[in-house]
Amino acid sequence: MLEIRDIQKSFGALEVLKGVSLQVEQGDVVAILGPSGSGKTTLLRCINFLERADAGTMVFDGETVSMHRASHREIAAIRKKTAFVFQNYNLFRNKTALQNVTEGLVIARRMAKAEAVEIGKRSLDKVGLSDRYDYYPSQLSGGQQQRVAIARALATDPKIIYFDEPTSALDPELTGEVLSVMQQLATEGMTMLVVTHEMTFARNVSSKVIFMEDGLVVEEGDAKGFFDHPKTERTKAFLNHSNQ
Amino acid sequence: MNERVWNILTDSFMKILLPGLTMTIPLTVISFAIAMVIAVVTAMVQFAGVRGVKQLARFYVWVIRGTPLLVQLYVIFYGLPGLGIIIDPFPAAVIVFAINEGAYCAETVRAALESVPVGQMEAGYCVGMSYLQIMRRIVLPQAMRTAFPPLSNSLIALVKDTSLAANITVLEMFMATQRIVARTYEPLALYIEVGLIYLLFSTVLTKLQRIGEKRLNTYEKKETV
Numbered sequence: 001m002l003e004i005r006d007i008q009k010s011f012g013a014l015e016v017l018k019g020v021s022l023q024v025e026q027g028d029v030v031a032i033l034g035p036s037g038s039g040k041t042t043l044l045r046c047i048n049f050l051e052r053a054d055a056g057t058m059v060f061d062g063e064t065v066s067m068h069r070a071s072h073r074e075i076a077a078i079r080k081k082t083a084f085v086f087q088n089y090n091l092f093r094n095k096t097a098l099q100n101v102t103e104g105l106v107i108a109r110r111m112a113k114a115e116a117v118e119i120g121k122r123s124l125d126k127v128g129l130s131d132r133y134d135y136y137p138s139q140l141s142g143g144q145q146q147r148v149a150i151a152r153a154l155a156t157d158p159k160i161i162y163f164d165e166p167t168s169a170l171d172p173e174l175t176g177e178v179l180s181v182m183q184q185l186a187t188e189g190m191t192m193l194v195v196t197h198e199m200t201f202a203r204n205v206s207s208k209v210i211f212m213e214d215g216l217v218v219e220e221g222d223a224k225g226f227f228d229h230p231k232t233e234r235t236k237a238f239l240n241h242s243n244q
Numbered sequence: 245m246n247e248r249v250w251n252i253l254t255d256s257f258m259k260i261l262l263p264g265l266t267m268t269i270p271l272t273v274i275s276f277a278i279a280m281v282i283a284v285v286t287a288m289v290q291f292a293g294v295r296g297v298k299q300l301a302r303f304y305v306w307v308i309r310g311t312p313l314l315v316q317l318y319v320i321f322y323g324l325p326g327l328g329i330i331i332d333p334f335p336a337a338v339i340v341f342a343i344n345e346g347a348y349c350a351e352t353v354r355a356a357l358e359s360v361p362v363g364q365m366e367a368g369y370c371v372g373m374s375y376l377q378i379m380r381r382i383v384l385p386q387a388m389r390t391a392f393p394p395l396s397n398s399l400i401a402l403v404k405d406t407s408l409a410a411n412i413t414v415l416e417m418f419m420a421t422q423r424i425v426a427r428t429y430e431p432l433a434l435y436i437e438v439g440l441i442y443l444l445f446s447t448v449l450t451k452l453q454r455i456g457e458k459r460l461n462t463y464e465k466k467e468t469v
Contacts, residue, residue: 050366076372084370090363094385094463104371107381136463156371 001026001191002047002160007056007067009039009046016042017053018215024160024193024208029186031202031223032195034212035238040195041087043212044164047193048084049075061159080108083153087165089145091137097124097148098133101155109156116155123151127181143174150181161185163194179205199242203227211235249433256424260417260438264445267416271334271406275341276399282346287353288379301350308347314408316340321412337409341402349398356391357383389460396453400446407442417441 002024009017016039024030032040046053046067056067061081065074091100098120105116124133127147137145146166153161166182167175179201186192186205196202202209202223209226211219211234219226219235230236286304289297308316321336331339360383368378410419421438425431 048370050369076374079369080372082370084367086363086367088363090361090367092364092367092382094382094389103381104373107377108372108374138464152371 001061002193003059004047004067005057005059007043007046007053009042009051009053016215017046020212020215020217022210022217022220024191026159026191027189028208029190029192029194029206030208030210031206032193032210032212033197033199033202033238034218038212039215040212041164044162044193044195048079048082048162050084080156081159083156083158083161085146085149085153085161085163085166088169089137089142089149091145091148091152093137096134096136097129097140097151100137100148101152104152104156119155120151123155124148126154126184127151128177141174142170143177146170146178147181150178150185154185160191160193163192163196165195165197167196167198197242199239211238213238249430252424252428252430253433253437256421256428256434256437259424260420260434260441263415263420264417264441267334267414268403268406268445271337271341271409271414271416272399272403275338275345275406276402278338278342279345279349279402280395282342283349283353284384286346286350287357288384290350290354291357292375292379305347305350308344309351313340313344313405314411316344317408317412333409333412333414336412337406337414341406341409345398345402349395352391352394352398353387356387359390360386389464392457392460393453396449396456400449400453403445403449404442 004020004022006019006021007017008015008019020039020043022030032043034040042051045051046056047058049067049070053067058065058067058070058078060078063074063078065078070078091097092103095103098117101120101123102113102116105111105119106113111119121130121133124130127150129144129147129151132140132144132148135144137148140148146169150161150166163182167178170178175198179198182192182194182201183205194201194206206223209221209223210217211226213234219230219232221231226235227239230239286301290301292298317337317340320331320340321333324331364382364386365378368382373381406416407418409416410422413419417438421434425434428434
């Protein structure tokens with residue numbers, strides 16, 4: 001459903017992505033692992049065109065686009081079928097939880113307000129925030145904000161949701177509530193591409209793992225195989241280190 | 245204070261306040277409203293980096309901030325007739341104050357736009373909104389909240405700067421006072437009186453600013469959950 005071919009990206013002299021390819025099938029939960037600075041986040045941001053890649057091709061939902069030459073219209077069309085959950089939530093600060101969720105429906109998709117509110121409430125209910133519709137982001141905890149962000153992502157009925165280290169900014173006791181929502185989505189068959197440091201999540205929830213280092217994919221495979229029988233020395237070292 | 249001066253002050257109070265209400269305030273309000281439109285447009289083309297227009301906006305801010313308000317008033321009112329362009333005192337004053345204030349406020353609004361975290365823009369894109377939709381619904385409202393105190397500051401400054409319009413024969417509070425002084429020869433008492441009336445106007449605006457800030461702050465107020 002999503003295929004990336006040979007994506008490259010440099011910031012000045014620094015080569016961040018040196019030709020990464022990946023494939024996500026419908027219903028897959030793909031975890032992207034790797035040490036800091038390996039290019040995971042840049043990869044995800046390029047895939048949703050928040051950064052412009054220098055080279056690469058994307059096949060999304062049957063359409064092929066160039067990652068460095070995609071037009072505004074092509075990008076807008078792709079973004080309407082995807083959703084993005086940020087590390088630091090990025091909720092609209094001047095909107096309530098419910099407005100955060102309905103904004104993309106009413107404004108970007110021209111949905112009738114009543115219908116959008118209904119979908120918005122349903123999405124917030126799903127992430128366990130039925131009692132927080134009218135709260136502003138500043139009145140919510142980090143975990144609650146991230147769950148609003150997930151509800152905002154769900155509301156647009158995306159074909160895939162990208163998660164950029166969704167729990168990295170959270171206190172350990174708040175990561176659980178976000179991870180369990182993501183786990184629930186995975187069970188329901190939502191396609192997800194998740195950059196994460198949560199090994200337990202990657203092992204238990206994801207169907208596929210991609211391990212990156214220095215702008216390259218070092219190893220990839222199904223989650224069980226990756227964790228139980230890592231192939232490369234580098235992956236073994238990484239897994240040993242994160243188990244300690 | 246002797247009785248004569250006291251009588252002059254009480255007699256003149258309404259004669260000064262009235263032009264304040266019918267001239268100073270409309271002049272301020274109309275000029276500031278136009279200035280806001282100029283400021284937001286000027287700030288937005290700079291923020292968005294619209295080529296060509298951005299340079300024009302910078303040039304405008306540079307020229308207006310770099311020349312005295314009084315000189316600008318004279319150029320428009322006494323200078324332009326030389327080219328056959330004659331503008332009545334009140335509209336001339338509105339034009340100059342709006343253009344002058346617009347340049348200062350443009351910088352305030354631009355700084356406020358730049359203070360909105362880039363993630364707000366990115367989140368807007370990711371839910372499928374266009375640049376203009378994000379600006380209008382997300383970035384600009386947040387920026388205007390940040391810009392509100394400094395813009396209130398500019399408004400209060402403008403109330404007082406309108407006294408310069410006396411120089412181009414706009415009969416506002418200060419000119420009204422000058423006329424009474426010419427008749428009564430009590431400059432100290434009368435100029436202090438008009439100063440106090442300006443202070444009164446500014447005080448009302450300061451109070452309004454506080455109320456405005458309180459209302460705008462609702463979404464940032466941290467409440468126990």
